[in-house]
Amino acid sequence: MAARCNRVKDVVGPIAFEDYAALEEGAAREFIDSKMLTPIRVSDSSGPFFLNDAVQLCKLLRTEKNLFQLYEEASGRHLLSAKQRGNQYYISSYEFKGHFSPSKFSAVVRQYGGDKAPVSYRLYLCVGAQLLNNQARPIIEVWPSSSCCAGQYVRKLRILLPTPTPRGDVSPHYTHDYSKLAGKHSSPTHTSASGVIRLRNKTPIVKNGAYSLKFARGRAKLSSSKNFLVYREEDLRYDADAPSEEAVFQLGKMGSRTFALDFCNPLSPLQAFAIALAAFDSKHLQPPKTPRKPGSL
Structure with missing residues (x-):
């Protein structure tokens, strides 16, 4: 009889987070497929993989106030789910049907x-309901804020993420001291050369x-404060x-509780989903009320 193997497989492999001993005992663990951690890539005839500019078109459904489902647009295939509890979103490959099991999430x-x-949202991988990496090393971090534009407060997003490898894989965590990187987030000279990529949204x-943004491919035509076009910071x-076709992420309202969620290199599906969750959760400030004049109603 073969000896049991208690080791954990690669954290981003096709059978990621697989504990063979647990499987033998009938207790399979939740895991994230490597495709959810990798920007779109194609195979070169010469052998190695390389990144292309293909855009992944998805549909995000807000089925309940705190429940989100992500589907591939063309096939209708379910990709990811998220359930909000308090100040956290639990992400799973399972399609939540209203019931949420705290043991079945992987990010x-x-x-x-x-x-x-400053408020920020950080994405971490998990295994066995425990954070996989040191808490100082998220896969992506989003800083939402707002500013006044034409008498309305518009939302802003600034985003920091690790640079994908030449093969397209996204490291589970930053290879640098994250606290130092976060401190440099406002510096315009801090670029992807240091191992991180900086993104931000275009002001509508x-x-x-009403808020107006022109979306690529006519994907969203309804006005919403939650509509975003996100670019590499240097492009803006x-x-x-910059034209909408150059955006690396777009979130736009298509209908009641339905949003287009499209993204491309350098974002993976999991990272794009995390940006959308942060955008939904960030509070929208209302413009200050004009003081009434004495004697007016």
């Missing part, structure tokens, strides 16, 4: 900050109190009105 988005400190146009620095 978590946590909110940090608040009380005058406000017309007659050189062209503040």
Whole structure:
């Protein structure tokens, strides 16, 4: 009889997070497929993999107030689910049907900050309901904020993520000291050369109190404060009105509780999903009320 193997397989392999002893005992663990951790890639005839600019079109459904489902647009295949509890989103490959098991999740988005400190959302991989990596090393971090534009407060997103390897794999965590990277987040000279990529959203146009963004491929035509076009920071620095086709992420309202969620290199499906969750959770500030004049109603 072969000896049991208690080791854990590669964390981003096709059978990631697989504990063979647990399987023999009938207790399979939740895992994230490597495709959810990898930007779209194609196979070169010469052998190695390389990244292309293909866009992955998805549909995000908000089936309940705190329940989200991500589907591939063309095939309708379910990709990821998320359930919010408190200041955390629990992410799973399972399609939640209203019931949530705290043991069946493989990633978590946590909110940090608040009380005058900047709020951020950090994505971590998990195994056995425990964080896989050191808490100082998220896979992606999102900083939401807002600013006043034409009398309306518009939402902003700034994003930091690790640079994919030449083969397209995303490291489960940063290879640098994350606390130092976070401190440099506002520096315009800090680029992907140091192992991280910086993204931010384009400011929407406000017309007659409504938010206006032109989405690529006409994917979203409904106005919403949760509509976002996200670019590499250097692209917006050189062209503040960069075309929507150059965006690496777009989240746009298609209908009631339905959003288009499209993304491409350098984002993986899991990272794009985390950005959308942070965008939904961030509070939207209302414009200050104009003080009434004495004697007016």
